[in-house]
Amino acid sequence: MATSLPLSDQEHDRVTAFIYEFSNTVLHTPVTQYDCIYRSHAFAESRAVLVLRSTAGSFALKVDTESPATGRLKDEFELLVDLSRYFERTDTSRVVQPVYLSPGGAFLVTEFIDRPTAVDLIYNSKDDNQVAQVYRRAGSWLSDFHSRLAPVNYGFRPKWMIDSICELAATVPDDIAQKSRKMIDTMVTEGERLKGIEDLRVFSHGDFHGQNLIIGQGKTYGLDFTEVCEKLAVYDIVDFLKADIFRDGPASEVDQSGILRRNKQMFLRRYRLPIDTDILDFCIRGRLLKDWLDYWRTDFACSAFEEFRRTRLEMRLDIAFDTAN
Incomplete structure (x- = not known):
């Protein structure tokens, strides 16, 4: 597991709201732990990835606070849905499975695969x-x-x-x-x-x-x-x-x-x-x-x-x- 990266108070508040939305909409069970494992070097204030842990499994939450205006995460989520179907015809190639796209567009959630890159x-x-x-x-x-x-x-x-x-x-x-x-x-x-x-x-x-x-x-x-x-x-x-x-x-x-x-x-x-x-x-x-x-x-x-x-x-x-x- 990658080392957890620190979050500011503002980021904690934002992430907590995102987790609450995802948990209530999809999991219907609480997230028991979350850790920031990636922060964009070029967009440190707006882009990050967190791992969420719950009894329902582990998930990756990808944040881009500029995405509601750019549509960046919406486009990626839709492509992930398409690629998931496409790769089903291959023997070993896959993509991480899309789980949830926030209607607000600021974050998406996929499965988290706890294996080495x-x-x-x-x-x-x-x-x-x-x-x-x-x-x-x-x-x-x-x-x-x-x-x-x-x-x-x-x-x-x-x-x-x-x-x-x-x-x-x-x-x-x-x-x-x-x-x-x-x-x-x-x-x-x-x-x-x-x-x-x-x-x-x-x-x-x-x-x-x-x-x-x-x-x-x-x-x-x-x-x-x-x-x-x-x-x-x-x-x-x-x-x-x-x-x-x-x-x-x-x-x-x-x-x-x-x-x-x-x-x-x-x-x-x-x-x-x-x-x-x-x-x-x-x-x-x-x-x-x-x-x-x-x-x-x-x-x-x-x-x-x-x-x-x-x-x-x-x-x-x-x-x-x-x-x-």
Whole structure:
């Protein structure tokens, strides 16, 4: 269970009212315990997730106080209902089951699955075989999700990524900007070669990092569908694979994308849609480079974990771009 995060008095009052509404409308039994397990970094005042405990079971309560105006949670709840039916035709892929949407739109409730997320295992497991299976299951789940709507061919456009990398490189210390120069030059050359090549545009999760995938017993559960959109399939794959920087392995086992070869292969083993691997590798390296430069911005103060992640990113970038010497 994740560590409970503190709530202000105002948040306690708000959450208590939400729990009262849910309990009276659906459970008809009291909630005996609640803990805040997530608070949005970018929207700390308005978005949070809590776990509710009762004799009727455990539930996740997702709060977004701006949602009554934006419709964000209403859209997600309706999509969860649709996805629940869609995934019934698959063997192992599921989503968390929707339970309740407040008529006011400020919160929704789903089942709570008390199992590790993919990130929990990727970051912490000592068993490389177990982690490889996490990647295999993630590829299978995403393949099922991307197959919900028919994919379409779409020409690759690398300019946005290169532009954002160059913008970040202008905000970092001179020595970091100098080191990144060779990497950026490589990205520009590769981008020119790949520009316009057709790849698949699909119904995408939009935020497919490992905290949004729960590894259950025989089932894999997706959650958090507030960023769904249509875009190239590779971007969801990149979002998931980038967590691999926290896995140890010799440089000889890291491929040109900066990811451990075995884990990427395990992910793609059950991902059934055709993907241009050159575009995938380009996008992975670009994302790792963006994240590394972002942590070096002169106006950004890293936490201890972010400094550690920055170091891990640099290790992989040195291998991927051959800049260690």
